[in-house]
Amino acid sequence: MTEAVGEVAVTTKEGLHARPVMRFVDVASTFGSTISVCNITLGGESLDGKSAMEMMLLEATQNCVIRISAKGDDANEAVAALTSLVESGMENPASSPSGDPPTASAS
């Protein structure tokens, strides 16, 4: 059993809102390890990284630093994937549907 920990700052402007939360949970759920996430900036409790409900309660707004911990055989890979996902502004991984830029309407 491996344990891994990583810390990362949330850079996206809207923080971990509906879509980023779902992306995080989707990626986290591909790993067998248990994953817990804690918002260090707010000093909050550890929350389940695979739970859509709990990850919304993480209240990870812009500039918050979050700690991602994993326990299990693929713990290292999980932490690496999730920290890079958050670092990249949640637009990773490539498998996710590409977001269209909001279309500006001229009026």
Next chain:
Amino acid sequence: METLRGISVSPGVAIGEAVILDAEDYRIPYRSVPSDAVGDELERLSNAFDTAVSEVQAQTQQLRSNLGRDAADVFDWHVGVLEDEQLRKSIEDLIKEKQASAAYATSTVMRNYQRRFMQMKDPLLAERIKDVRDIERRLLRNILGETREDLAHLTKAVILIAHDLTPTQTAQLSGTKVVGVAMDAGAATSHTAILLRSWGHPGVVGLNDVSTRISGGDTIIVDGTNQLVIANPTEETLAEYREKQIAHGRLTEELSELRDLPAVTTDDERVYLMSNIEFPSEAQTGMDRGSDGVGLYRTEFLFLRPESAPDEEEQYEAYSQAIQGVAGHPVTIRTFDLGADKYTQRQNYIEERNPMLGLRSIRYSLQNLDMFKVQLRAILRASVHGQVRLMFPLVSSIMEFRQAQMTVNDALEDLEEEGIKITNPIPIGMMLETPAAAIQVKDFCREVDFISIGTNDLVQYLLAVDRGNERVSQHYTPSHPAVLRCLRDVVRACRRAGVECGICGEMAGQPLYTMFLMGLGLQHLSMAPGNIPEIKKLIRLTSLAKSERVARRVMTFETARQVTNYLRDETRKVLPEDPI
């Protein structure tokens, strides 16, 4: 048979089967289940989750194209929560450990989460509490086996029973098979009531507990004329009401014959009967009922739809349709009366301690100038299609009126720069609905082109009575002598200043007050299109001289009850066979 008494919002008789709209809050009592039933409860829970997931997925699929990405993302999160194993496990644990019912366990766990959302600091994230409630309700509905009644797909005539309807829900009633409405909350002048009236079917509100007393499938009579709701009537009562339904139809037919006749008193005083409308198509409806144009177009109803806020083109289309609907007659467009009980999609709901005294109407528009300007541009552009007048709601100071007027000038200049020239100057007026404006009416007369008295708000502000609070709404009456004296002074000041003064509150559509209002000297009465035939009938049967005597006599009374009794007697003399 059970008879309940409430407040009528529109007359007539409707008979049908009851459909109960979901109560806002399920209150789930703790219920333990025998240990051998735990398995059943777990299965029930699992089915509820599965159904909920497919419901949300179907809904999202359907809405994705209309709602845009952000809204669809939120529904994706709903699916995420419904598939959240940790969440499901904590509900299952509660069922297993406490032998709780599936409904109780679900409610308990979901409410714990709601409490945690309430403690969040980020307002946008904390907003998600509404979604958690939504998910809770969906699960409970599935567990309790109450399928959501989808009003658009009804196959037979029904009576809708609800605790309360939002204006949005009410606006969606047209085009359904709902033929009558009965609800717990509400007063005769709430916006929901106004919408129910324009919808045209019988409705009784303020019934307190009708939604818990009546069960789905009961036979219900809504008697909008006598403010009654009758559940499970006897054969005899039912037959009696079927008769009444036919009689009401005959009266409506008789009144429609007045359509093409002018509203003129027996001594040749011409009164202009205008329509209050919420939707552009109603301009035409009003003309069909025999109106002289639109006296109040409540434009904020453009916001009452589930999608997005209306853009300039959509507004231009709506205003143009209303203007063309009256074929050359005047249309008075009131700028958005948002805030208080009417919210926009764009505006995040901010709890106000006193929304009726809060950021609403013209105040809201002046704090959201971009939105306001878009509306003014659309109105000005549409104004080339007919006789358009512009009116600002809830003006309470001269500066406010001037600021709004300046915004109109800005919009005019912008349009001109773009090569769109509005040649006809558009008359600009105000709704007089605050005591401040009434007291300062002389000063306003120097600034405005016309005044329209909005009695719904004026009465509630003068009497300090919340018209939507059923516990005090009995104190809300236009018959209060203070209201009548205020109206007299306003009309008098306008006449001296040579400013046209009309009235567009609910009071204008009540036959009880018609003679009094005419007697004060009001010649422009604006009301729901449905009220026009009866008011016209009354005007054509009475004289201005008589009305002036009535108005003078009314001014001598000290209590609302005396006023109402006197006016009822006088009106009955003119319309003996109509229910006043």
